[in-house]
Amino acid sequence: MAKEMTLYWGAGSPPCWRVMIALEEKELRGYNSIQLSFEKMEHKSKKVLDINPRGQLPTFQHGQLVINESFAACIYLENKFKKQGNELIPTCxxxxxxxxxxxxxxxxxxxxxxxxxxxxxxxxxxxxxxxxxxxxxxxxxxxxxxxxxxxxxxxxxxxxxxxxxxxxxxxxxxxxxxxxxxxxxxxxxxxxxxxxxxxxxxxxxxxxxxxxxxxxxxxxxxxxx
Amino acid sequence: MAKEMTLYWGAGSPPCWRVMIALEEKELRGYNSIQLSFEKMEHKSKKVLDINPRGQLPTFQHGQLVINESFAACIYLENKFKKQGNELIPTCxxxxxxxxxxxxxxxxxxxxxxxxxxxxxxxxxxxxxxxxxxxxxxxxxxxxxxxxxxxxxxxxxxxxxxxxxxxxxxxxxxxxxxxxxxxxxxxxxxxxxxxxxxxxxxxxxxxxxxxxxxxxxxxxxxxxx
CATH class of the missing domain: 1.20.1050.10 (Glutathione S-transferase Yfyf (Class Pi); Chain A, domain 2)
Structure with a gap:
C-alpha cells in the first residue's frame, strides 16, 4: 500500500516532519520519499506545482488522491489505516x-x-x-x-x-x-x-x-x- | 442533549458562524446561545477567559468538555452526533x-x-x-x-x-x-x-x-x- 504513496518533503520543516511521523506510527514504510531543497526553490518546481498549486512542502500523494495540508494528511492516514500500527484518534x-x-x-x-x-x-x-x-x-x-x-x-x-x-x-x-x-x-x-x-x-x-x-x-x- | 451546550459567540465572525451552521446541520437546537460584544471587549471577560484562555470567540462548551477552536468544534459535533441531522463527513x-x-x-x-x-x-x-x-x-x-x-x-x-x-x-x-x-x-x-x-x-x-x-x-x- 505504501508503495503507492509519494511524499515530497524538505529537511527541517515541521509540517513535513509531522507527516513522516504519522507514516511511521501507521507502519507505512517503503513509500516514495522525495527530498527537495527549499534553498534551490525546488518546492516551486513544476513537478510540485502540478499537484500542489500552493508550491509548498509537504506535498503528499496516495494513488490519485493529493493531500498537501499536513494536518489533513495525518488525519487521512489514521482514518484510512485505522487498524494498522498505533491507533492515534481515541474513540471516547x-x-x-x-x-x-x-x-x-x-x-x-x-x-x-x-x-x-x-x-x-x-x-x-x-x-x-x-x-x-x-x-x-x-x-x-x-x-x-x-x-x-x-x-x-x-x-x-x-x-x-x-x-x-x-x-x-x-x-x-x-x-x-x-x-x-x-x-x-x-x-x-x-x-x-x-x-x-x-x-x-x-x-x-x-x-x-x-x-x-x-x-x-x-x-x-x-x-x- | 443540546441543552448541555453553551456557545459564546460574536456577531459577524466567520469562526463563530461555522459552529452555528454545524449545530443547525446536526439539528442541535435549544443550546445556550450567548451573544457577546467584540466592541465591548466581552470576549476578554472573566466568564470567557475562565474556559478559553485565548479570550476568543467562539467559546463552546458541552458538559465538561470545552472546544474553542471552531474547526475542532465542527468535527466534534459531527463525530458525536453522526446519525443525527445531515451526515457531514463522507465515508469513502x-x-x-x-x-x-x-x-x-x-x-x-x-x-x-x-x-x-x-x-x-x-x-x-x-x-x-x-x-x-x-x-x-x-x-x-x-x-x-x-x-x-x-x-x-x-x-x-x-x-x-x-x-x-x-x-x-x-x-x-x-x-x-x-x-x-x-x-x-x-x-x-x-x-x-x-x-x-x-x-x-x-x-x-x-x-x-x-x-x-x-x-x-x-x-x-x-x-x-
Whole structure:
C-alpha cells in the first residue's frame, strides 16, 4: 500500500516532519520519499506545482488522491489505516473532542513561532520594525506558556496518558521551539514532554538531519503561566 | 442533549458562524446561545477567559468538555452526533481525504482574508506600509483564484455533489469575501457557490445580522486563475 504513496518533503520543516511521523506510527514504510531543497526553490518546481498549486512542502500523494495540508494528511492516514500500527484518534468522544481542540491549536502555535523565526524572510527590509519583533516575541511567549499549562494539567501527553494524533501534529512545533533555543528551565513541562518524545521510535527515526546546530532566537522567552 | 451546550459567540465572525451552521446541520437546537460584544471587549471577560484562555470567540462548551477552536468544534459535533441531522463527513476514504484537504485549506484562506480586512486593527499605525497592504491584497487574490479553480473542477460543492463539513467550514470565509465586495463577475464559480449556499436553511437561519451594509475593500481583486 505504501508503495503507492509519494511524499515530497524538505529537511527541517515541521509540517513535513509531522507527516513522516504519522507514516511511521501507521507502519507505512517503503513509500516514495522525495527530498527537495527549499534553498534551490525546488518546492516551486513544476513537478510540485502540478499537484500542489500552493508550491509548498509537504506535498503528499496516495494513488490519485493529493493531500498537501499536513494536518489533513495525518488525519487521512489514521482514518484510512485505522487498524494498522498505533491507533492515534481515541474513540471516547470526550477524549476525541479534546484531541481535536489541541490538534487545531497547533495552527496558532505554528503561526506565532513562524512570525518570529521567519520574520526577516517574510517581511521585506524596509517594512521591518523592532516594535513588531518585540510584539511577536511576546505573543509566542504567551502561546508557549499556554501549552506549558496544558501539559501541567493533562500530561504527560497532550491529552493525558496516551500518545495521540495531537502529539504527532504539535510535537514538531515544540521541538522547533527548543531547536531555536527555548529555555528548558523556564518551560519545564514542555522540556519534559520534549525529552520524553524525542526518544519515541517514530520521532527518533525521522528527526530532521539539518537540526545539528542549535539556534538562540527564543533563548530569552519567559514563561508567563 | 443540546441543552448541555453553551456557545459564546460574536456577531459577524466567520469562526463563530461555522459552529452555528454545524449545530443547525446536526439539528442541535435549544443550546445556550450567548451573544457577546467584540466592541465591548466581552470576549476578554472573566466568564470567557475562565474556559478559553485565548479570550476568543467562539467559546463552546458541552458538559465538561470545552472546544474553542471552531474547526475542532465542527468535527466534534459531527463525530458525536453522526446519525443525527445531515451526515457531514463522507465515508469513502478518498472523498474524506479531499474533504480534509479543503477543510484545512480554510486556514490559509481565513488568514489571508484577515491580513487584508483586519490590517488597520492588527498593525499599529507607525508600522503600516502601502507595500504590505498591496502584497496582502495580491496574496488574497491568488488564494481566492485557487478556490475558484477548485470549484470549477469539483463543484457545485467543495468536494463534488454533496455538501460536507468542508462547506460548513469554508463557506463563512467565502461569504466574508463577498461581504467585503468581491466581484461576482470576476469570480463566477465562487459567486455561484455563494448564491447556492446562502439559501441553504442552516446558513440562512444563522446569517450574520450585522452584515447589512456591504463593504468594498476587496472590490478591485482580480482572478488570476
Amino acid at each position: 468522544p470526550n477524549e476525541q473532542g479534546l484531541m481535536y481542540q489541541r490538534l487545531f491549536e497547533a495552527a496558532p502555535l505554528g503561526q506565532k513561532l513562524g512570525d518570529v523565526i521567519y520574520y526577516e524572510w517574510k517581511v521585506p527590509e524596509g517594512e521591518r520594525h523592532d516594535s513588531a519583533k518585540e510584539r511577536n516575541k511576546n505573543a509566542v511567549a504567551l502561546e508557549l506558556s499556554l501549552w506549558e499549562g496544558y501539559l501541567k494539567k493533562t500530561g504527560p501527553f497532550l491529552i493525558g496518558k496516551n500518545f495521540s494524533l495531537a502529539d504527532v501534529i504539535v510535537f514538531p512545533n515544540i521541538a522547533y521551539a527548543f531547536h531555536y533555543g527555548l529555555c528548558p528551565e523556564r518551560f519545564p513541562k514542555l522540556a519534559q514532554y520534549y525529552n520524553m518524545l524525542k526518544e519515541r521510535p517514530s520521532i527518533k527515526k525521522t528527526w530532521p538531519s539539518t537540526w545539528q546546530v542549535k539556534k538562540d532566537l527564543l533563548k530569552e522567552l519567559k514563561n508567563t503561566s | 476514504p478518498n472523498e474524506q481525504g479531499l474533504m480534509y484537504q479543503r477543510l484545512f485549506e480554510a486556514a490559509p484562506l481565513g488568514q489571508k482574508l484577515g491580513d487584508v480586512i483586519y490590517y488597520e486593527w492588527k498593525v499599529p499605525e507607525g508600522e503600516r506600509h502601502d507595500s504590505a497592504k498591496e502584497r496582502n491584497k495580491n496574496a488574497v487574490a491568488l488564494e481566492l483564484s485557487l478556490w475558484e479553480g477548485y470549484l470549477k473542477k469539483t463543484g457545485p460543492f467543495l468536494i463534488g455533489k454533496n455538501f460536507s463539513l468542508a462547506d460548513v467550514i469554508v463557506f463563512p470565509n467565502i461569504a466574508y469575501a463577498f461581504h467585503y465586495g468581491l466581484c461576482p463577475e470576476r469570480f463566477p464559480k465562487l459567486a455561484q457557490y455563494y448564491n447556492m449556499l446562502k439559501e441553504r436553511p442552516s446558513i440562512k437561519k444563522t446569517w450574520p445580522s450585522t452584515w447589512q451594509v456591504k463593504k468594498d475593500l476587496l472590490k478591485e481583486l482580480k482572478n488570476t486563475s
